[in-house]
Amino acid sequence: MTERKPFISEEQVLERLGQRHAAEKRFRFLCKLAVGIALAFLVLLFGDILYKGHKAFVQGHVRLPIHFDESVIDPRGMREREDLRGAGYLGLVRDALRERFPVEDRQERRELYSLVSSGAPFTLRDQVVEDPSLIGTTRDVWVATDDDVDMMLKGYLSLDLPEDQRRLSDRQLAWLGELDEAGDLGLRFNTAFFTQADSREPEMAGIAGAAMGSIYAMLITLALAFPLGVATAVYLEEFAPKNRWTDLIEVNINNLAAVPSIVFGLLGLAVLLFRSSPFGAAGGRVGADLDDPAHHHHRRPCGTPVGAAVDPSSGLRARGYAHAGRGAPRATPRPARHAHRHDHRHVPRPGRPPCS
Amino acid sequence: MNLLLLSLLLLAMSSSAYVVGKKRALRLADGNVRTLHSLPSHYGTYAVLWCLIPAAVVLLLWLSLEPRIVEGIVVSSLPAEARELSPARRGLLINDVKNLAAGVDTGGHEPWVLEAAQRYRSLRQAGTAALFVVVLGLAVGGLAWARQRIHRELKAILKVERTIKVLLLLGSTVAVFTTVGIVLSLLFEALRFFQRVPLTEFLFGLEWSPQTALRADQVGSSGSFGAIPLFTGTLLISFIAMAVAVPLGLFTAIYMSEYASKTVRGVVKPLVEILAGIPTVVYGFFAALTVAPTLRDWGEAAGLDVAPESALAAGLVMGIMIIPFVSSLSDDVINAVPDGLRQASYGLGATQSETIRRVVFPAALPGIVGGVLLAVSRAIGETMIVVMAAGLAANLTANPLEAVTTVTVQMVTLLVGDQEFDSAKTLSAFALGLVLFVVTLVFNVVALHVVRRYREQYD
Numbered sequence: 165m166t167e168r169k170p171f172i173s174e175e176q177v178l179e180r181l182g183q184r185h186a187a188e189k190r191f192r193f194l195c196k197l198a199v200g201i202a203l204a205f206l207v208l209l210f211g212d213i214l215y216k217g218h219k220a221f222v223q224g225h226v227r228l229p230i231h232f233d234e235s236v237i238d239p240r241g242m243r244e245r246e247d248l249r250g251a252g253y254l255g256l257v258r259d260a261l262r263e264r265f266p267v268e269d270r271q272e273r274r275e276l277y278s279l280v281s282s283g284a285p286f287t288l289r290d291q292v293v294e295d296p297s298l299i300g301t302t303r304d305v306w307v308a309t310d311d312d313v314d315m316m317l318k319g320y321l322s323l324d325l326p327e328d329q330r331r332l333s334d335r336q337l338a339w340l341g342e343l344d345e346a347g348d349l350g351l352r353f354n355t356a357f358f359t360q361a362d363s364r365e366p367e368m369a370g371i372a373g374a375a376m377g378s379i380y381a382m383l384i385t386l387a388l389a390f391p392l393g394v395a396t397a398v399y400l401e402e403f404a405p406k407n408r409w410t411d412l413i414e415v416n417i418n419n420l421a422a423v424p425s426i427v428f429g430l431l432g433l434a435v436l437l438f439r440s441s442p443f444g445a446a447g448g449r450v451g452a453d454l455d456d457p458a459h460h461h462h463r464r465p466c467g468t469p470v471g472a473a474v475d476p477s478s479g480l481r482a483r484g485y486a487h488a489g490r491g492a493p494r495a496t497p498r499p500a501r502h503a504h505r506h507d508h509r510h511v512p513r514p515g516r517p518p519c520s
Numbered sequence: 521m522n523l524l525l526l527s528l529l530l531l532a533m534s535s536s537a538y539v540v541g542k543k544r545a546l547r548l549a550d551g552n553v554r555t556l557h558s559l560p561s562h563y564g565t566y567a568v569l570w571c572l573i574p575a576a577v578v579l580l581l582w583l584s585l586e587p588r589i590v591e592g593i594v595v596s597s598l599p600a601e602a603r604e605l606s607p608a609r610r611g612l613l614i615n616d617v618k619n620l621a622a623g624v625d626t627g628g629h630e631p632w633v634l635e636a637a638q639r640y641r642s643l644r645q646a647g648t649a650a651l652f653v654v655v656l657g658l659a660v661g662g663l664a665w666a667r668q669r670i671h672r673e674l675k676a677i678l679k680v681e682r683t684i685k686v687l688l689l690l691g692s693t694v695a696v697f698t699t700v701g702i703v704l705s706l707l708f709e710a711l712r713f714f715q716r717v718p719l720t721e722f723l724f725g726l727e728w729s730p731q732t733a734l735r736a737d738q739v740g741s742s743g744s745f746g747a748i749p750l751f752t753g754t755l756l757i758s759f760i761a762m763a764v765a766v767p768l769g770l771f772t773a774i775y776m777s778e779y780a781s782k783t784v785r786g787v788v789k790p791l792v793e794i795l796a797g798i799p800t801v802v803y804g805f806f807a808a809l810t811v812a813p814t815l816r817d818w819g820e821a822a823g824l825d826v827a828p829e830s831a832l833a834a835g836l837v838m839g840i841m842i843i844p845f846v847s848s849l850s851d852d853v854i855n856a857v858p859d860g861l862r863q864a865s866y867g868l869g870a871t872q873s874e875t876i877r878r879v880v881f882p883a884a885l886p887g888i889v890g891g892v893l894l895a896v897s898r899a900i901g902e903t904m905i906v907v908m909a910a911g912l913a914a915n916l917t918a919n920p921l922e923a924v925t926t927v928t929v930q931m932v933t934l935l936v937g938d939q940e941f942d943s944a945k946t947l948s949a950f951a952l953g954l955v956l957f958v959v960t961l962v963f964n965v966v967a968l969h970v971v972r973r974y975r976e977q978y979d
Binding site: 184185187188191192194195196197198199201202203205206209212213216391392395396398399400403404412413416417418419420422423424425426427428430431433434435 | 768769774795810843876
């Protein structure tokens with residue numbers, strides 16, 4: 165066989181090879197860079213949220229010696245729950261403050277009282293109701309401070325403004341300094357965040373109400389979406405014949421998963437309005453329903469559109485896993501599968517449980 | 521609470537029905553199970569179905585109809601002056617009655633309102649008691665009926681299988697009903713809107729300023745409902761989001777499927793998926809509190825005028841959220857390209873990146889395009905991030921440093937308002953919703969079509 169002349173020379177090939185390897189290195193670097201950027205965003209997001217939010221888990225508290233005076237708390241002496249709950253604990257708090265820092269005029273008194281949260285009396289009340297033996301004793305109690313003090317303790321209050329523009333006056337700051345030096349002022353774990361619901365007072369606000377609402381919505385959604393999704397998946401995978409109707413169902417499920425969730429919200433809104441004013445939506449104010457005090461009105465409709473939104477995607481996902489699990493029964497050799505059927509024990513199994 | 525109790529009782533009855541049915545079948549078989557047509561467990565299931573289904577159907581019907589019926593009874597017993605009120609006032613009155621019956625007393629009610637509330641409450645209570653009796657009675661009746669019908673030749677397995685199939689089919693049709701419901705509710709309200717504002721003005725108008733008169737004589741209530749600024753705002757933010765998500769997502773997918781070792785892939789893939797699992801509210805927070813101010817500061821330092829709610833901030837964060845969508849869809853598609861093509865390319869002396877660029881990527885292209893289209897439809901429909909990070913005023917611009925508003929933001933602000941539900945302002949939200957629905961649907965259908973048509977059949 166005669167040797168043929170190559171189209172390009174060996175040196176050219178080697179030179180090109182170097183270029184191609186360099187291009188390979190650049191491409192690989194680009195891919196790694198992309199992954200790095202995506203992960204950096206993740207770290208940035210979590211880090212930022214944690215950094216901005218971690219201080220919410222602590223709350224400023226002040227330690228005051230409270231005289232649980234029986235003549236104030238329970239003048240009748242019968243330890244009735246109603247009496248204990250209705251007593252004037254605010255007076256006890258104010259007495260303790262005045263004892264610590266004697267004040268004369270009205271302005272000074274107001275500044276002193278505003279150091280402590282308006283929810284402090286409730287802390288005392290709850291303690292006494294739980295343990296009436298406190299009555300008559302004097303105890304040191306940690307009560308929540310006002311939100312301005314809390315912000316100062318956490319470093320969010322700008323203190324280098326002139327006094328009339330600041331939220332805390334010089335006098336208040338002096339008192340707080342004294343308390344701090346005596347060890348009676350500090351940041352403690354913020355249980356109110358988890359046990360309280362919404363409040364106008366920032367230091368008393370918590371997520372309990374919202375968390376309950378979320379849990380209810382989730383439960384209703386799960387109760388609706390899971391059975392329907394699994395039923396759909398099992399039917400489409402195991403039972404459905406290949407005809408127009410099942411195609412229609414499949415197309416519909418795919419579409420539903422693609423619809424933005426706000427459209428489901430519109431559906432829920434339309435259904436809610438239709439149900440709550442059956443005499444016509446005309447004139448039914450949208451706002452009125454949002455103010456409905458009988459909130460149980462809400463939970464069901466809220467779950468249904470969410471359920472409808474979760475349902476197709478869980479139906480899709482369940483179907484996807486049914487697809488994946490389809491591999492398992494398909495892998496079973498045909499005679500075994502038919503034997504299974506005749507055995508009357510054939511129960512369609514969607515394969516791997518959904519993992520996510 | 522009552523409902524929960526009833527459901528638990530029904531479930532308990534069903535389990536006992538299973539036991540009863542199975543036992544009866546076994547007893548009839550008299551020691552020789554072969555004489556039965558089906559397995560004993562099928563007879564048990566047969567009994568369960570007879571016990572559960574009639575009771576459940578009645579329960580559902582009752583739950584949906586009872587409130588209306590009770591309301592109707594209470595209304596018809598109201599004094600004449602109440603019945604002659606306008607529908608709006610009557611609706612509020614009914615709400616009052618219901619609240620009173622639930623124990624929420626706002627005081628200052630006339631005696632007949634209190635009476636009506638009493639009647640409502642006692643009717644509901646009687647209704648609940650009747651519900652319990654009827655449903656449980658039906659369950660017991662069904663069980664007895666099934667037990668009586670069980671005999672050796674009963675083809676229990678056929679009946680059971682068919683019933684279960686029908687039940688599953690009904691469950692599947694819920695998806696169809698939901699779609700129909702969405703389309704109908706959107707269409708209905710949107711048509712009412714288009715009766716007040718012509719379709720052409722809505723679709724092609726350049727000014728979006730949805731104010732309608734609160735009172736008949738109010739000044740400055742001329743509303744313009746031209747939605748083009750909203751569309752451009754949506755497209756701008758989605759474009760920025762895709763400009764971030766597509767390169768990052770695609771290269772991530774290529775890395776994970778071609779270059780990464782198994783351990784690296786096992787670590788990186790779940791981490792990237794976490795990005796998809798974060799609630800969009802958190803992203804919105806991040807965008808509004810961190811990204812937007814940072815961009816503003818950088819812009820100021822560079823001498824540019826960056827709005828505090830720039831489209832860039834919202835688009836950037838939305839892009840981060842969409843990375844996992846593009847990444848996992850592309851990953852699946854790239855993995856699906858058969859290895860034979862790659863090996864052939866290596867055999868010809870190509871480097872890995874050349875193989876990817878010239879062989880794998882073109883082969884996977886239809887799937888990738890489909891995935892990108894799905895991601896675009898997600899970006900268009902995204903609500904929370906833009907509600908928190910994007911502006912409220914409609915602004916027709918292509919400058920990413922300005923504040924724009926999107927379709928979804930306007931839908932939210934229009935509905936969380938204090939307007940009458942009848943006004944054009946609130947109804948425009950439904951019109952916007954209809955447009956959004958249609959557009960995302962079209963995108964998804966096209967994506968599916970592209971993937972199906974151009975996909976190479978490799979196996």
